[in-house]
Amino acid sequence: MIRQAKGKTPRRPPPKKPSNNQKDPVGVYCRARPLGEEDEECCIEVISNTTIQLHAPDGLKANRNGEFKETQYSFKKVFGIKTTQMELFEDVAKPLVEDLIHCKNGLLFTYGVTGSGKTYTMTGSPGQGGLLPRSLDMIFNSISPYQAKRYVFKPDDKNGMEVQNQVDALLDRQKRESQTSVPKTPTTRRFDPEFADMISPEEACKASGVDEDSSYSVFVSYIEIYNNYIYDLLEETPFDPIKPKWNGAGTPLRNNIEFIPPQSKILREDQNHNMYVAGCTEVEVKSTEEAFEVFWRGQKKRRIANTQLNRESSRSHSVFIIKLAQAPLDADGDNVLQDKSQVNVSQLCLVDLAGSERTSRTRAEGSRLREAGNINQSLMTLRTCIEVLRENQMCGTNKMVPYRDSKVTHLFKNYFDGEGKVRMVVCVNPKADDYEETLLVMRFAEMTQEVEVARPVDRPICGFAAGRRQRNQAFKEELTRRLEDRGGPVDGDSPTVLNQLLQSFPPLPPCEISGPNDNVTLPRLIEALEKRHKVRQMMVEEYNKTANMLKSVLQEQDSNLLSKENFIQEQRGRLGEKDKMIQNQKNEIDRLEKKSKMLEYKIDILQKTTNIYEEDKRSLQQELESREQRLQREMSEKRRMESRMQGIVTDAKLKWEKECERRVNAKQLEMQNKLWVKDEKLKQLKAIVTEGKTENQQPKRPSREKDKVPAKRSASPSPVPTGPPVRPLHRRSHSAGGERWVDHKPTTNVDLDTVLQPNIPNAIKVNAPNEKALSKCDKYVLTHQEVASDGEIQTKLIKGEVFKTRGGGQAVQFTDIETLKQENPLAASRKRRSSETGPDGEPMEGNWTDVETRCSVALEMRAGSNLGPGYQHHGYPKRRKP
Template identity: 70%
Template sequence: YFYRKGKPPRRHPPKKPSSNQTDPVGVYCRVRPLGAEDEECCIEVISSTTIQMHTPEGFKTNRNGEYKETQYSFKKVFGVSVSQMELFEHVAKPLVDDLIRGKNGLLFTYGVTGSGKTFTMTGSPGQGGLLPRSLDMIFNSIGPYQAKRYVFKTDEKNSIEIQTEVDALLERQRRDNNLSVPKTPSTRLKADPEIADMIKPEETSKSDGVDDDSSYSVFVSYVEIYNNYIYDLLEETQEDAIKPKWNGGGTPVRQNTELIPPQSKILREDQNHIMYVAGCLEVEVKSAEEAFQVFWRGQKKRKVANTRLNRESSRSHSVFIIKLAQAPLDADGDNVLQDKNQISVSQLCLVDLAGSERTGRTGAEGTRIREAGNINQSLLNLRTCIEILRENQMCGTNKMVPYRDSKITHLFKNYFDGEGKVRMVVCVNPKTDDYEETLLVMRFAEMTQEVEVARPVDRPICGFTPGRRHRNQQHQVCFPLLLPSLPSCELTDPHDDITLPRLIEALKNRQRIKQMLMKDYNKIANMMKPVLQELDTSLISKDNFIQEQNGKLIEKDKIIQGNKAEIERLEKKTKMQEHKIDILQKTTKIFEDDKRSLQHELETREQRLQRELSEKRRMEQRMHGVISDTQFKWEKECERRVNALQLEMQNKLWVKDEKLKQLKAIVTESKTPGRPEPPPRQTQSASPSPVPVCCLKTIMVNGILPIQSLNGHFSQPGQEESCVLEQIRPRHRRSCSAGGEKWVDHKPSSSMDLGTVLQPVIPNAIQVSAPSEKALSKCDRYVLTHQEVASDGEIQTKLIKGDVIKTRGGGQAVQFTDIETLKQELTTCSVAVAMRAGSNLGPGLEHHAVTKRRKP
């Protein structure tokens, strides 16, 4: 391994203690009671671990149109009659036991809006939820073993520090001096509920895993994730500016006059690579009542809104974090051991997720739509993370889990990576209106159960002798008269002249008693010395025997040391071989990556070469087409020019012939006897002799009269046009279809006769039901008969006509030029009108009248 010059090596995160054992995510299901007894139910609890969903009417899922019934299994299913106490015993109590033993835990409720998530987490008076019962169990277990306030102190880097008793006392006095007059309960508009109102006395719980030789302290914090931003619910805001500020110990302090709006918090990673909310207020609490009041103070700030489905719908994800710090006592069992490395910090996160909802059902508008979108997006990202975790574990893939796409998944990524147990309570509403959303929730819960989370490792136990606290308490009970208890040493007033003299007097008295005890101890020790000397002589013989045994043990130890040295040598050799294997694997991986990249580059170049070859072939074909088109165009142009020159030459020859004929006629007429002499030759203004009509008819080519060829015969410009128009009436040009052109009559076999008066008749046509290359090669024109239903419900026939042209490749193509429509009208008309309508049809078709009775 080589490092870049000038840069230190990258520090890798410390390895966590490996645990080969894993536990699946525990998923529990709780069914909410129906609001009305006559309401239809779509969920049925068939066992303690299975529920069955009945598809309501209107939701047919299989191909036969039958209603589908699906069963889903969970770790445990709680029906509508299950109490809050029974739910806590199965779900949250094991997590509280792990918290006291130094292990982390995550518990969150999941479901659609109005399914009972907040009731499951918080509860109501007389029916406390998971959160107040967890607080009650924690303080019932560690109550006698709590440290004094401020002995454990939090810092801003998600760690706990230890202070001495004196430092903690000074900090308490400093904070107590800043106290203001607390608010009286009479000023409250509505009294906050107490934890005694939430939990009945007979329902309290206690853990058996408390270490008597440790000291404990509890810190709580409360945040919400609203629109993917994190806000501290215990932080003072504008609404709390007139209220007394919390000092972290359950007492209000001096009022803050500045109005500070709530600021969003950011997530950070501590030195142990644990995610935490930076700048979040952590309050040290000493009782369940105090902790519940802190929770309720933040609960009143949580974002809720009134929707069509829920009167107080949660618009954010709330996270209540209970952090338990514990450290062992010293060897005497009196004070907390002043060693930061011996502190064990565990936390339990209770998350109340906002419910997924559809805006169409909730009637949300404006801000509520944006809130619902952010809630659904965060829940969707949670599902995505669970799916990728499941795929990585089941398929052996190594896809990156997108924890950072949402704050709720980024905050709890450590739990899914093996920092503690994960439990989920799926709350469902059995009414049929929530069937679609409940079905998605069930599928997600079923998938979540397949995710495995590494089991946390037990924390190491301090090496001191157990029972130190109990032994110290017995010592104080056995000698109550010898060592009197110290009076109270708290200073409530800087001018107090009684507490310190009293404490000094008590310490002097204890010192005097201690000296008396030392004298008695020395007297008893002198009496015990002869007895000990006798015991020494009896022990010498035993020492010889022990020395012999020790010699044998030394020999055995040498053998063991030799075996250990051999084992260490083999372990070093094994590590060296493993190191070489790692290097070879990394080298192989590098070569494989290079091979894949070169193969990819080769494939890319081959694809590029293929594209270039195909492009070259297309260009060649295109150029061949352009050359053939150009050649064909120029051949046509040359043919047209040759025909024009031939026509011009023919016209000139014809003019000369006509002039010779006229001259011959004049000469013959002058020589004919009995005829008068011809009149003298006129000037240019005289009108020439008219041209015979038959001659003009013979020179008409394709219906075009070349009048320009007569310019040489007339004496005045423009005279030839008037002469032609007066002497010759040009014949009407006939349709091309009546000539030598052939038609392809494409008439599908499904065509039907409408019974109209005018019917199309195409002589010399090849009738086909499907176009063929052979038929098109023999014909010049093409007509297609197409029938369709008009807007008025009648059937109309369309005649689509076109020209058959040759393509560059030697085939035939049809270029459509005209469309004629035949339609049957509701009113009757005469044959003359039909004939006139038929005469407007396009060229190339002739029609004959058929007398037929129309429909009325």
């Protein structure tokens, strides 16, 4: 279980916003300002309405390769030096104002090097209003007939709006009117008259598609971001009237009042996870002049300074926020609907970013250096955020965008996440001194165009019938017309008949009497008074007539009302009776409904029981069918198994019959070979015995003659060799034929140097038998080695014949086994030395030629002559000389 930290509320999940897969790139525009002096070098050239080219100055003309540095950059639109403020507004800011009126947010900021014309583009000058005053003028030209009264909409200090009733709004208006005569602070500044006519009437524009059945109110706020702190430029400067501040001369400063420095504001997140400045002043304005007066009041508090690059350089980022509150009218079309959920608040942020600058050029020191460092740091953070957004969108990564590293990016992160359109105006100065910084600005602006922002979704408005305001106005006009026809009052004016009578009053003649004999003035005055008296009587008669008519009308209406009341009473009595009948019928219906419910309940129970039985029946049928299918499968499997086993038994029987036959043949061959070997041994033994007897009868010959070997005994060595043994040349075995052999020698065999080694010509040597090699040969030989009982290595040659099988494969039938045994020469020499030396140490030549030794030598030679297809003699053990 995870415990929450004390004093912290859990983070609310973001509200579900309507998904929109459509995205638009950030609109980037470029505007070039004219050169300050004619003799300055220009490094910018406008090629087309979308392309601009930068030329390197003379000092940076050639790069390392000797080429000229000329780069081109493309934008959504490029504005030259002859572009007017009106043309710039038509392409850049007008679509954002139209979206604002249609409940969509927008962000517009100017970016560039210091002294490139950003403030002029945003604010303008007398007669050449910038983007900000023209946006305000377009808003009020569009919604002026549909504005709500002041204080009907009121900010809730949580980045939202609430609707007040008419009484609360009236009280707030009276409170404001009572406070207008008293200045809030001694430093209140009025609107500068030179900025009163920034927009000519010919250039006024108006948005189309304004909802006439809604009521609007405009709120503005103005903040600046200075040294990464947020300050409210519209906040009234607090002061302490009790504690005075004195100068060095002993006189109080600023009318004996000490002003408290402004406090920085903090950023917070509203319930929709949008960022806003907490505690920021929001002023409700009702006209373009009033809104721009509020802007100019905050503009004079903005921090500017004189640097070597700009006489009035902005030392902070200014943000002017225009909020438009919109709510539908009620069903009567007179008042705003008292429902906070129906209030739509859209805002347009106009940002004038401070210009990037190099301290090497401005030579700033102290606070100016600190300001420049913070400005460059915030602009660098903006570039980093744009780069990360671009990388995430183009490469599909999910890196965290560092919005919180700067107040500028943190405040506007919602716009890059899809809360509205984003547009940027890049201002450039064509002079050559700003070439390197302008190059960086151009690269950043071109990269910004590759970032895409989700298109804002239209917000729904209350679904009352359209034309409520028009119907209400038409009703008022019709009522006025009827009153005029009947002579009644019209909008508080006197009746039409009374106006005519008052106009028919004769004017009073001059009342000055020239003398006692003046007989003209008094008669005229008497005549005029008599006429006026007659008119008055006519008016009284008309009044009485009208009153009597009104009384008669009222009496008729009273009688009609009385008759209607009687009729209503009768109808009420009938309605009472009908109500009783209806109540009785309702009771009967209730009883029948209860009975019906009870029957339905029983039917449901029976239906459920039936369903259970049917389900059991279906399950049993399915189980029976499955068992039958399984039984059939088992029977078919059993039959298939029987047939398979019969085939296996037949094949095994044939196989074992062949195997038994082969083994019998092999055994017979082996016994025949053994019998033949024994016969050969007996023959050799007989020949040796016979030869030994003959030699014993012959006289002894000199030692030189003993080395001679008779022709018939060429297969055996001389009894007393006098030199090294002779290695006879290679000879083929008598059993070698024209067949091809598969010579299978495992890799584990030991290479023997002193044994008769098989040499099979025209053979395929393999380490493991394979079907490809067997298909090309007729014979097969396997070389097998093992250790004998006396410790020597014994080699066996297992030979066989290769034949094809019925299945198309190859099989080997072994027919012969030959054995080769290695003899250690040293052991043989020691044995011979011991046998040739007598008890007194002298050699005994006769012992070497004893029967046992000669038999063994003869047998080895006999076996070597019949080993296989072909063998090569590698030599015999050397015999030591006597």
